[in-house]
Amino acid sequence: MFSRLLTQSFRRDWRRKLLAILTIALATTLMTALASLSIDVGDKMAREMKAYGSNIHVVPKSESIPLVIGGVDYNPLTGRDFLQEADLPKIKDIFWRNNITGLSPFLPVKVAMTRAGDGGDTGSEVQLLGTYFKKPIKVEGSEDFMTGVTTTNAFWRIDGAWPAEGALDEVAVGEGLARNRAIAAGDTLSLAAQDGGAPRKVTVTGIVTAGGAEDGQILAPLALAQDLSGHVGKVASVDVTALTIPENDLSRRARHDPSGLDAEEYDTWYCSAYVSAIVHQIEEALPDASARPIWQVADSEGVVIGKIQLLMLVVALAAFASSAMVISSLLNTAVMERSREIGLMKALGASRAAILALFVGEAVVIGIIGGLIGAAIGAGLAQVIGVTVFGSAIAFPAIVILVVVVGSVLIALAGSILPSRTIAGLAPVETLYGRR
């Protein structure tokens, strides 16, 4: 009988029910899309933010010894100790290797620069920064890994072309230096190492805008810097970009002292993509290196992603509340229209719970149907957003469907609270005789 009442209620009042279902579907579409994005936005945003710079800086261990007095670094080993270029593939061999999305080695060299045509100018001292631009490196057991500043510093812009990888006669010049010295792409420069080695003639392939100190430097293939400095096979530092998850209490404790964690905590930390865990693993892979998170980047990622997720939650809650109010209004109108019917049921001895069950049953059916429709549309919308905003599809966990359908039933139930109170307040004698 209950199902008959429920079915008939839908059949004879299908327009209002359809409107309620569409309302729920609209809200759950939004909730599904936001839930899917919220789950995947961490990775997506982290990838996006990696375009704005690396988040891990690796230097020789000797340089990590703090010896700064009055702001002046008195560490005698600074600039004198190096990492081995041949060890770079080891960074891609750690536990979280798949989260390492880029790396760039650096070797700074002070050189005397003379522009061709400047006559007898003895040259001014500038910094030349040797690095990879776009260089695949061999990684054991997997495909070649693309390294270089075009990956780790994707926001750098070049007017012209990047120097050829490994070339000893091509450089790019920072925008500030080029402006000061009137250097343009295609110019020829003469670079001499400070130890007095033979000067090298190089061609400027492009002007780089980096927005940092690099704008006043010459950017050269690592091989040229090694050749000019005499440090063949060596690099001074490596910047690494890694996909990380926001820090929490566990990772903050581990950052200060990993040995202070118990075995279970250590496993959890080690097997999570915290920046501190990845740094720890890089130091395990390169025993002579010291890896340091660039906290401004690592922390801001977590903060930004956290704020985006909070924003999504607020929007989802707003959708929840507004659709619950619409449902409440629709159901309340239905209750008032069916007040005589409700009065009859009460006159026949129906308990308040039995009548409420009918309306709550309707709400649940509306919630389930609307939720399923909304979940399907929302899944599609999430993909559209993913492709449009992030350039790739959004992962869609099946649990989202369950959560969203339960959420939509809760919307419908929340919307039936006020109508339920109306039902409770209907006196059979008033409704049967049309006094209400």
Next chain:
Amino acid sequence: MLQGSIETYEEFEVSDPEKPRAVIETKGLTKSFGALKALDGIDLVIREGEFVSVMGPSGSGKTTFLNIISCLDRSSAGTYLLDGIDVSTMREKERAVIRRERIGLVFQQFHLIPYLSALENVMLAQHYHSVVDTHGARAALARVGLAEREAHLPSQLSGGEQQRVCIARALINEPSMILADEPTGNLDAENERLVMELLATLHREGRTIVLVTHNPDLAERTDRTIRFEHGRRVDNSGRL
């Protein structure tokens, strides 16, 4: 038992142990709507198995009285004993139990659910009483002469047929009392006769029946008539 007699107030007051037990007993029953008193101190007793008519002009309070004794409404003052139990102070939940367990209601406006068939309208009362029994519901419809019309919606039935569905719904749970409010008010003569025959049959089976009507011819077919005027009981001369 005198057909169509209109009892006097004094007659009602006499307590006779030989008479059947009182199923409805009101003392000082009053119902006010603001300053208006729809019922003003009604004292009466209706005994088990009686077929009582309640008569009076429009606005005399007879429907208000029926609503209170059927537990659809509450009195403003006074007491109402149903089978010796004071129901005037009961909570709504308990009154709902009384309505479904002991009272069968017949309305002038029928009050059938428009989207349920005749059979389903009868089964609705079963649904709220205990369990749905299709055979029992069919038997109830057969009893009111509507076995062939069970699948029809109310809109497909005549007024008389709708009222008979209403009577079938009222008796499906075997109530001890049938309370009918102008059950023939919207019917033609033939259907009026059919409905009154049904009520008479239910009375012969031992049920207590209270019939609210303004039709003296119908009142004459009951055991006795209680007359209301301006919310008060009067005797056949209109005396308070």
